Amino acid sequence: MGALEQKVYTPMTHSTPAMMELQGVTKEFIKPSGEIHTVLRNINIRIPKGEFVSIVGPTGCGKSTTLSLIAGFEAPSMGQVLISGEKLEGVNSRAACVFQTENAFPWKTVIDNVSLGLRLRGVKKADAYDEARKWITRVGLKGFEGHYPSQLSGGMRKRVALAQCLIVQPEILLMDESFSALDVHTRHLMEDELLRIWEETSASVFFITHDLEEAISLSDRVIVLTAGPGATIKGDYRIDLPRPRNVSEIRFDPAFMKLHEQIWNDLRNEVMISYASANKTNH
Numbered sequence: 001m002g003a004l005e006q007k008v009y010t011p012m013t014h015s016t017p018a019m020m021e022l023q024g025v026t027k028e029f030i031k032p033s034g035e036i037h038t039v040l041r042n043i044n045i046r047i048p049k050g051e052f053v054s055i056v057g058p059t060g061c062g063k064s065t066t067l068s069l070i071a072g073f074e075a076p077s078m079g080q081v082l083i084s085g086e087k088l089e090g091v092n093s094r095a096a097c098v099f100q101t102e103n104a105f106p107w108k109t110v111i112d113n114v115s116l117g118l119r120l121r122g123v124k125k126a127d128a129y130d131e132a133r134k135w136i137t138r139v140g141l142k143g144f145e146g147h148y149p150s151q152l153s154g155g156m157r158k159r160v161a162l163a164q165c166l167i168v169q170p171e172i173l174l175m176d177e178s179f180s181a182l183d184v185h186t187r188h189l190m191e192d193e194l195l196r197i198w199e200e201t202s203a204s205v206f207f208i209t210h211d212l213e214e215a216i217s218l219s220d221r222v223i224v225l226t227a228g229p230g231a232t233i234k235g236d237y238r239i240d241l242p243r244p245r246n247v248s249e250i251r252f253d254p255a256f257m258k259l260h261e262q263i264w265n266d267l268r269n270e271v272m273i274s275y276a277s278a279n280k281t282n283h
Ligand SMILES: Nc1ncnc2c1ncn2[C@@H]1O[C@H](COP(=O)(O)OP(=O)(O)OP(=O)(O)O)[C@@H](O)[C@H]1O
Pocket: 029, 030, 037, 039, 057, 058, 059, 060, 061, 062, 063, 064, 065, 066, 228
């Protein structure tokens, strides 16, 4: 898809399998005391192919747990996770993850890090290198193929992480506060970069952030979770802002500000509930 075309969505009916779907998902952990800690309760989320969805909510409400369920790192206690209509069992091989922490191996060069996913899939070194060079160029790191992660800035290491994930052309991209450690300017550059690349793919993105502005500026939908324990979905907002977007400029759009106010009203209440219950526990 050309970068200037607007992403077009096929209307989904409930008979069309979503790219990823959580159906009545509850997740419980057993505390060291033996007590049951219910993190998520009866979560239902359908994410179509190609959709960019962010999830926000108070700290500790269960955002990363939701991502782990889609990645298949954790299994639901009740309900199920479906990937293209099929029940997910074990690790989700159609997904790639970009975390807040480093993805790259420090002892490998950029090209070895980026080509790794293809090498692990049995692609010959020369072919994997050719493909890696294309991705390194796409994320703006041409000329840095032989560098080690320690020789790169934080923003450049994030570009390596993106190239590492995208080279295997995942249908699902899972991002957990991927840009939160970056300074604000690098962060906006990376967000624009992510949107530009995503618009050329049909990947569905599930993006966790604490930053509501980041969520709105990137996404097609923003989901708000309630304060835990037993978090549920408080709101699911469609972000009908035009694409392609420039994340720094879109924030001044009156439609953006209206959405921000609406979603923040929901989120603020949950943050206050979470804050009050943390204070109660600490006293
Ligand atoms: N493996 C685990 N075992 C026990 N409890 C867990 C486990 N993973 C998460 N939890 C608990 O689940 C709750 C939700 O954690 P999670 O990391 O999903 O929240 P979050 O919304 O991503 O938090 P934050 O915004 O602070 O990153 C927390 O109370 C956490 O302690």
